[in-house]
Amino acid sequence: MIIAANLKTNLTRKTxxxxxxxxNSFIQKNHISQEVLVFPAMSSLNxxxxxxxxxxxxxxATKNGAFTGEIGLEQLEEFSIKTILIGHSERRHILGETxxxxxxxFNYYKKLGFKIVYCVGEPLExxxxxxxxxxxxxxxxxxxxxxMYENLIIAYEPVWAxxxxxxxxxxxxxxxxxxxxxxxxxPLLYGGSVKVTNAKEVLxxxxxxxxxxxxxxxxxxxxxxxxSYAQDLSQ
Ligand code: PEP
Numbered sequence: 001m002i003i004a005a006n007l008k009t010n011l012t013r014k015t016x017x018x019x020x021x022x023x024n025s026f027i028q029k030n031h032i033s034q035e036v037l038v039f040p041a042m043s044s045l046n047x048x049x050x051x052x053x054x055x056x057x058x059x060x061a062t063k064n065g066a067f068t069g070e071i072g073l074e075q076l077e078e079f080s081i082k083t084i085l086i087g088h089s090e091r092r093h094i095l096g097e098t099x100x101x102x103x104x105x106f107n108y109y110k111k112l113g114f115k116i117v118y119c120v121g122e123p124l125e126x127x128x129x130x131x132x133x134x135x136x137x138x139x140x141x142x143x144x145x146x147x148m149y150e151n152l153i154i155a156y157e158p159v160w161a162x163x164x165x166x167x168x169x170x171x172x173x174x175x176x177x178x179x180x181x182x183x184x185x186x187p188l189l190y191g192g193s194v195k196v197t198n199a200k201e202v203l204x205x206x207x208x209x210x211x212x213x214x215x216x217x218x219x220x221x222x223x224x225x226x227x228s229y230a231q232d233l234s235q
Pocket of ligand 1: 006157161162163164191192193194212213214215216
């Protein structure tokens with residue numbers, strides 16, 4: 001399974017280092033064989049010698065250049081980062097990234113062979129508009145994306161579930177994941193208010209290949225507990 005932490009705009013360089021140190025020793029001590037990804041804040045990117053795979057929460061589709069406030073390939077290469085999160089709903093909805101920009105970024109990092117965690121998910125009004133409209137909305141987020149890309153991981157993250165404590169029902173998650181698996185056979189993660197108290201049941205669902213965790217992953221011991229659930233379920 002794939003267990004991923006999106007640390008968003010949290011933790012400093014120092015506290016991220018402590019976090020990764022604890023996480024790596026947990027993984028080693030417990031012989032964890034799951035794929036563990038961590039997306040730290042940009043200023044906390046670093047080389048990582050342990051088992052955790054570090055990824056960027058965002059990067060511009062460029063090697064370098066005049067793109068104030070952005071980082072590009074050159075800054076990722078400094079730390080051998082080969083994993084990137086693309087299409088997160090906070091970038092789509094708060095920072096206004098369009099599907100066109102997202103596709104450009106996707107294609108740039110795909111060409112470089114990056115592992116791409118690509119996020120899709122509907123806002124509340126689309127969910128409330130019914131299944132057909134909701135699926136149409138999610139389908140539009142697949143537009144221009146190579147769903148057969150070998151290093152692709154998809155994360156289904158309903159926007160209304162992110163950071164709110166709300167989640168779809170387990171049946172809903174399973175149904176949507178089944179529909180999304182028909183669009184791409186890439187590993188499919190669920191994200192949106194996953195925490196220690198619901199991670200195990202989400203991980204047992206059909207067509208759920210892992211989880212992407214935000215707020216609850218900020219506590220390294222909680223994140224480790226979720227990893228151990230995945231490890232137990234995979235045996
Ligand atoms: C996320 O931001 O990807 C996420 C899943 O956040 P949270 O777990 O806080 O809902």
